[in-house]
Amino acid sequence: MASLSLEGVVKAFGEHPIIRGVDLSIADGEFVVLVGPSGCGKSTLLRLIAGLEGVTAGRIRIGEHDVSAVGPAKRGVAMVFQSYALYPHMSVAKNLSFGLENLRMDRAEIDRRVGEAARMLEIEPLLQRRPRELSGGQRQRVAIGRAIVRDPSVFLFDEPLSNLDAALRVQTRGEITRLHRRLRTTMVYVTHDQIEAMTMADRIAVMNRGEVEQYGPPLELFDRPANLFVAGFIGSPKMNFFSGRLASLTGRDAEVHLPGFGRMVLPVDPSGLALGDPVTLGVRPSHFEIRAAAAGEFAVPFAVDYAESVGTETYVYGRVAGHAADVVVLVPGHRPVDEGATLSLAVPAERCHLFHGAGGRRISRTPADG
Numbered sequence: 296m297a298s299l300s301l302e303g304v305v306k307a308f309g310e311h312p313i314i315r316g317v318d319l320s321i322a323d324g325e326f327v328v329l330v331g332p333s334g335c336g337k338s339t340l341l342r343l344i345a346g347l348e349g350v351t352a353g354r355i356r357i358g359e360h361d362v363s364a365v366g367p368a369k370r371g372v373a374m375v376f377q378s379y380a381l382y383p384h385m386s387v388a389k390n391l392s393f394g395l396e397n398l399r400m401d402r403a404e405i406d407r408r409v410g411e412a413a414r415m416l417e418i419e420p421l422l423q424r425r426p427r428e429l430s431g432g433q434r435q436r437v438a439i440g441r442a443i444v445r446d447p448s449v450f451l452f453d454e455p456l457s458n459l460d461a462a463l464r465v466q467t468r469g470e471i472t473r474l475h476r477r478l479r480t481t482m483v484y485v486t487h488d489q490i491e492a493m494t495m496a497d498r499i500a501v502m503n504r505g506e507v508e509q510y511g512p513p514l515e516l517f518d519r520p521a522n523l524f525v526a527g528f529i530g531s532p533k534m535n536f537f538s539g540r541l542a543s544l545t546g547r548d549a550e551v552h553l554p555g556f557g558r559m560v561l562p563v564d565p566s567g568l569a570l571g572d573p574v575t576l577g578v579r580p581s582h583f584e585i586r587a588a589a590a591g592e593f594a595v596p597f598a599v600d601y602a603e604s605v606g607t608e609t610y611v612y613g614r615v616a617g618h619a620a621d622v623v624v625l626v627p628g629h630r631p632v633d634e635g636a637t638l639s640l641a642v643p644a645e646r647c648h649l650f651h652g653a654g655g656r657r658i659s660r661t662p663a664d665g
């Protein structure tokens with residue numbers, strides 16, 4: 296068990312910086328999820344932590360030790376890959392024990408570790424099989440088992456569930472969470488999957504173009520995204536955005552003009568704001584309601600294109616005049632709507648996120664901002 300810290304980590308391949316100055320501090324026993332669009336550098340960051348790539352600049356510490364120049368075998372980390380990376384010609388038992396035998400570990404200790412990992416992952420009946428005789432889910436357990444037997448101080452997971460079907464993904468997700476509760480080992484987990492990130496993480500790091508845009512607990516990212524990028528990335532379906540202008544500023548209250556919306560005054564952090572600045576309003580699909588506005592709410596006319604019901608909830612797609620992008624509203628239950636009708640959308644002030652239109656930083660203030 297150990298904490299993990301990245302300080303000013305840079306990685307360039309040739310002339311191209313892929314990781315551009317990442318600082319991350321991960322507490323001992325914490326489960327941190329890295330998310331971000333394809334190509335933003337998640338796997339590269341994981342490989343730097345594992346020691347499979349060397350840093351171009353900066354420092355990586357595990358516990359008290361600077362491991363930036365330490366080889367992968369000596370870092371005390373174990374990595375689980377999407378592709379499982381099992382040895383096809385070896386039995387499951389041998390796949391589990393092979394790494395330890397290479398370390399010349401005592402046989403009794405190897406058997407003890409393999410037995411314990413097999414019990415924990417419920418793969419004891421599979422120990423004599425070859426990988427090709429296993430299902431995808433079973434292979435992934437063996438890959439996780441191979442990491443466990445090494446008793447690492449940090450576990451690294453690179454999209455471990457992406458080759459599994461939906462039901463097995465949910466099951467294995469729960470198993471990894473239970474494993475973390477049981478072992479309390481520091482874990483860093485890369486995924487594309489919003490639900491994995493939101494449900495498994497103690498903290499999520501949202502990456503974009505080799506940098507960390509925001510690092511915090513899942514609900515903090517959801518409720519108070521630091522900028523437009525995080526607001527658009529976290530949450531599914533995506534947050535709706537509307538462009539407008541800052542019309543007036545009275546103390547810490549901003550009046551914004553957005554086509555279609557009536558008079559809108561929102562609490563903001565006024566530092567660095569100027570009248571006429573472009574602003575972007577963000578509203579999550581589930582925070583709009585299809586009805587007239589009540590006191591303390593804002594309303595906007597919404598021209599419905601079509602609706603899709605998935606039984607438990609209905610996605611209603613349409614447009615707000617004066618805004619180019621489609622708007623999506625998520626309502627609970629099965630709710631028939633008239634396609635082609637114009638309805639009223641209501642949103643309470645505290646569900647409105649305001650961002651600067653240039654640069655995208657969050658400017659709205661919530662009670663939690665003080």
Ligand SMILES: Nc1ncnc2c1ncn2[C@@H]1O[C@H](COP(=O)(O)OP(=O)(O)OP(=O)(O)O)[C@@H](O)[C@H]1O
Nearest residue numbers: 308313331332333334335336337338339340485487
């Ligand atoms: N060995 C390498 N040499 C040159 N470029 C590389 C190398 N490894 C990765 N890259 C580049 O670094 C960038 C980040 O890749 P990386 O695999 O870390 O992204 P990612 O966020 O994990 O993406 P994905 O979600 O698609 O797996 C990509 O543009 C990739 O082409």
